[in-house]
Amino acid sequence: xxxxxxFISIILFCLGCLCILTQHNLIKKVIGINIMETGIFLxxxxxxxxxxxxxxxxxxxxxxxxxxxxxxxxALMLTGIVVSFSVTAFALAIIVKLYNFYGxxxxxxxxxxx
Amino acid sequence: MHLWDTMPFLLIIxxxxxAFITPMFARWKRSVCPYITIVxxxxxxxxxxxxxxxxxxxxxxxxxxGNWPPPWGIxxxxxxxxxxxxxxxxxxxxxxxxxxxxxxPKEIPPAATGWYYTLFLLTLTAMMGMVxxxxxxxxxVMVEVTGMGAVGMVIAKGExxxxxxxxxxxxxxxxxxxxxxxxxxxxxxxxxxLNIPYxxxxxxxxxEQYPYLMWATLSFITVGLGVKSxxxxxxxxxxxxxxxxxxxxxxxLSGLVVKVYIVSLLRIYAQVFGFEVFLDSxxxxxxxxxxxxxxxxxxxxxxxxxxxxxxxxxxxxxxIGYIFLGIGLGTVWxxxxxxxxxxxxxxxxxxxxxxxxxxxxxxxxKKVTHFSGLGYQMPVTMAAxxxxxxxxxxxxxFGGFITKYGLAMGSLEANNPYFIILxxxxxxxxAAYYFPILWQAYFTSGHDVKMTMDKVPFTxxxxxxxxAIGIIYMGIFPGGPLSFIERVVIRVIL
Numbered sequence: 001x002x003x004x005x006x007f008i009s010i011i012l013f014c015l016g017c018l019c020i021l022t023q024h025n026l027i028k029k030v031i032g033i034n035i036m037e038t039g040i041f042l043x044x045x046x047x048x049x050x051x052x053x054x055x056x057x058x059x060x061x062x063x064x065x066x067x068x069x070x071x072x073x074x075a076l077m078l079t080g081i082v083v084s085f086s087v088t089a090f091a092l093a094i095i096v097k098l099y100n101f102y103g104x105x106x107x108x109x110x111x112x113x114x
Numbered sequence: 115m116h117l118w119d120t121m122p123f124l125l126i127i128x129x130x131x132x133a134f135i136t137p138m139f140a141r142w143k144r145s146v147c148p149y150i151t152i153v154x155x156x157x158x159x160x161x162x163x164x165x166x167x168x169x170x171x172x173x174x175x176x177x178x179x180g181n182w183p184p185p186w187g188i189x190x191x192x193x194x195x196x197x198x199x200x201x202x203x204x205x206x207x208x209x210x211x212x213x214x215x216x217x218x219p220k221e222i223p224p225a226a227t228g229w230y231y232t233l234f235l236l237t238l239t240a241m242m243g244m245v246x247x248x249x250x251x252x253x254x255v256m257v258e259v260t261g262m263g264a265v266g267m268v269i270a271k272g273e274x275x276x277x278x279x280x281x282x283x284x285x286x287x288x289x290x291x292x293x294x295x296x297x298x299x300x301x302x303x304x305x306x307x308l309n310i311p312y313x314x315x316x317x318x319x320x321x322e323q324y325p326y327l328m329w330a331t332l333s334f335i336t337v338g339l340g341v342k343s344x345x346x347x348x349x350x351x352x353x354x355x356x357x358x359x360x361x362x363x364x365x366x367l368s369g370l371v372v373k374v375y376i377v378s379l380l381r382i383y384a385q386v387f388g389f390e391v392f393l394d395s396x397x398x399x400x401x402x403x404x405x406x407x408x409x410x411x412x413x414x415x416x417x418x419x420x421x422x423x424x425x426x427x428x429x430x431x432x433x434i435g436y437i438f439l440g441i442g443l444g445t446v447w448x449x450x451x452x453x454x455x456x457x458x459x460x461x462x463x464x465x466x467x468x469x470x471x472x473x474x475x476x477x478x479x480k481k482v483t484h485f486s487g488l489g490y491q492m493p494v495t496m497a498a499x500x501x502x503x504x505x506x507x508x509x510x511x512f513g514g515f516i517t518k519y520g521l522a523m524g525s526l527e528a529n530n531p532y533f534i535i536l537x538x539x540x541x542x543x544x545a546a547y548y549f550p551i552l553w554q555a556y557f558t559s560g561h562d563v564k565m566t567m568d569k570v571p572f573t574x575x576x577x578x579x580x581x582a583i584g585i586i587y588m589g590i591f592p593g594g595p596l597s598f599i600e601r602v603v604i605r606v607i608l
Contacts, residue, residue: 013296020289029285036292040299047303072186073302076251080295083258087288090262094269094281101274110278 005046012039026098026105030091037084041077048073122177122190125161125200126243129154133235140228148215151231155208155238162200169197170598176248184248184309191248191310194602198453199245199377203370206460207238209577210369213468214362216571217475221360222270230270237263237366241374250298250308250386253378257294261287261342264371267363268355279354286341286351294338300331301386310385317386328387332397335382343375345401345438346408349431353415356427361471364423368430369464373456376437380452383441384607393444402442406536408435413543420481422470425547426463429506432540433459439533440521448524449603451517454595458505458513458588465502465581469495472570472578482551487559489552492568494575496555498582503548505585508541513588516596 016036020029053069054062095105102110132154136147169175175192178184192200211234222230240259247253265287269280302308304324305316321328337348344352352372356364383392392398412432419425433455440452472495473479473488489496505512518537525533568575588595 013292016292017289020285026281033285033288033292036289040292040295043296043299044302047299079251079255083255083291086262087258087284090265091281091284091288094277094284097269097277098281101277114274114278 002051005042005049009039009043009046012036012042015039024107026095026107027092029107030088030095033091034084034088037080041080044073044077044080119175120177121161121165122175122192122246123179125158125165125246126190126239128161129158129235129239129242133232133239136231136235137228144224144227147228147231148211148218151235152208152211152215154235155204155211158238158242159201159204159208162197162204165192166197166201169194170601185307185312188252189248189309190246192246193606195377195381195453195606196246198457198599198602199374200242202457202460203238203241203245203374206370206464207234207366209580210362210365210464210468213365213471213574213577215573217361217471217574220475221471223272226270226272230267233263233266233270234362234366237267237371241370244374244378248310250301250310250313250382252308254291254295254298257339257342257375257378258291260371260374261291264363264367265355267367268359270363271358271360273358275354276358279351279358283351283355286348290338290341290348292338293334293341297331297334297338300327300334304331310381313386314388318388321391328391329395332387332392332395336379336397336401339375339379339382340404343372343379344431344434346404346411346431346435349408349412349434352431353419353424353427356430357421357423361423361467361474364427365464365467365471368427368467369460372430372434373437373460376434376441376456380441380607389444389607398442398444401438405435405438405442406533408432408438409536409540410543413540413547417543417547420483422473422480422482422485422551423467425482425551426466426470429544429547430459430463432544433463433506436517436521436540439536440517440524443521443524443528443530443533445524445527446600446603446608447520447527449607450596450599451520451524453599453602454520454588454592455517457595457599458517458585461513461581461584461588462502462505465498465578465585466506468574468578468581469499469502472568472574475574476569482554485551485554487555487563489556490559490563490565492570493565494568495570495578498578499555500552501582501585503552505589506548507545508537511586511589513585513592515589516592 013036016032016039019032019035023029048070050067050069053067056068056071099105102113136150139146139150169192177190179188237260240256244253244256265280265284268276301313305313307313307316341348356368383389409432412428416425416428419428436455437452440448505514508514508518521537522534525531
């Protein structure tokens with residue numbers, strides 16, 4: 001059971017995908033994007049982590065032979081978070097525009113009004 | 115470090131900087147923006163010409179960003195495939211911007227002009243970065259920037275239809291890049307590297323130990339980049355987005371953006387997994403199946419569309435199928451045809467979409483049923499349109515024939531002659547939806563029509579005519595491009 005973060009990340013990813021593909025409310029679709037990306041972030045951070053490891057900063061007071069975690073995946077995920085943030089902002093801006101056109105954020109209504 | 119060696123980096127940084135300068139100039143005077151953009155893209159075109167000259171002289175160029183050596187730093191890498199794509203991207207973008215100088219003010223709100231060129235340049239930069247990067251996470255970032263820029267270029271029109279199409283495009287593009295990022299995560303977990311040559315070495319050693327993980331990785335990356343390059347069942351965003359965008363955007367989206375993802379996918383297959391691993395895996399058969407469905411399905415959907423740009427957009431879905439068919443066949447001829455089709459389809463689709471833009475500019479017509487007499491009102495545009503349509507159908511002497519011939523040779527090489535039937539059938543289907551347009555334009559206007567020249571500015575006609583000349587050149591003298599691409603295939607992929 002030591003690998004449970006991977007399971008959780010896969011579950012989150014699948015939930016997010018399902019949310020994007022099946023939800024009719026556009027805001028919920030955007031939330032789905034965020035859930036999906038959170039699953040990916042969790043996966044990356046779990047890849048870099050070591051149980052019992054410390055932050056990769058040299059500290060003379062720490063005992064010899066201590067494990068340091070891999071900082072690279074966490075650093076990569078900073079970029080991932082920025083990308084996810086900007087996609088969310090962009091999608092919400094487009095939804096605001098659609099709301100101004102149609103007066104609703106419910107996708108089937110928009111399809112009907114077309 | 116010498117200036118010569120920093121050239122691949124200059125290529126990217128120059129367009130990024132220009133991208134953020136154009137909105138400032140737009141506050142002063144809107145009409146200068148396209149000229150600044152075209153100067154920037156011309157400079158990158160010249161740089162990519164020099165790079166191509168050096169690369170085909172036998173020198174592979176590496177550049178370490180920030181002087182960090184490869185396993186940790188980002189490496190920029192220009193090989194034959196990259197320099198071919200750089201030439202295509204910058205050359206075609208130059209002509210599209212030339213077209214947009216006069217056509218864009220009619221299609222988007224005037225306040226958006228400066229920002230439109232920002233988006234254009236950012237998309238171009240990210241596409242170039244995607245082609246020349248040698249780092250998988252960097253590839254993901256470039257994919258994401260291209261996606262956002264492309265969505266921005268769709269929405270620039272500000273109408274109801276384009277806004278809706280843009281939202282759907284953004285959702286599916288994000289889904290695709292999520293899959294891609296997860297696939298890269300798997301690779302990173304197994305190999306601990308992000309630099310492509312290092313991954314390849316590690317992966318070759320541990321591939322046998324994790325067969326299921328390899329399948330999962332291959333599937334995730336194929337789905338991720340497949341959504342973005344509109345492989346058949348994942349193409350649902352494409353027709354709306356490409357047909358509701360302004361004409362220059364449609365041209366760059368259909369002609370260049372979807373191809374760059376295919377090149378990245380091909381590079382991942384060939385350089386990360388190894389091309390023979392891809393050919394042995396189930397993924398090859400899946401891609402052949404989806405390509406077949408794309409060729410048939412895209413053509414059939416295109417057949418029932420009455421709006422010209424929608425018809426062209428569905429035709430893109432079918433033509434993407436050709437490129438994937440060539441990759442799936444996996445022989446020298448098949449891959450050569452796939453890469454050649456990337457170039458020729460870019461020429462044809464840009465020519466067709468720009469012609470559609472010119473027709474809309476002069477007459478305001480969008481439906482193919484309203485094209486009566488257009489062959490006499492706009493002879494130059496319609497001549498170019500005819501050349502591109504004939505090339506799409508695959509008539510000899512036009513570029514499209516060469517790729518169809520190459521694919522047929524590839525399917526013989528792969529011992530799979532059934533695909534020749536598919537290729538002939540798809541040529542007929544293409545004829546079924548392109549020839550009615552030509553018939554409508556030339557033969558349905560009665561006898562008393564006068565021939566007049568196009569009332570379209572010269573800067574709009576020139577790109578269309580140049581693209582048509584390019585198609586004919588490719589069709590009559592295919593030897594030069596073919597040997598060029600064969601070298602790319604042998605050196606980079608196989």
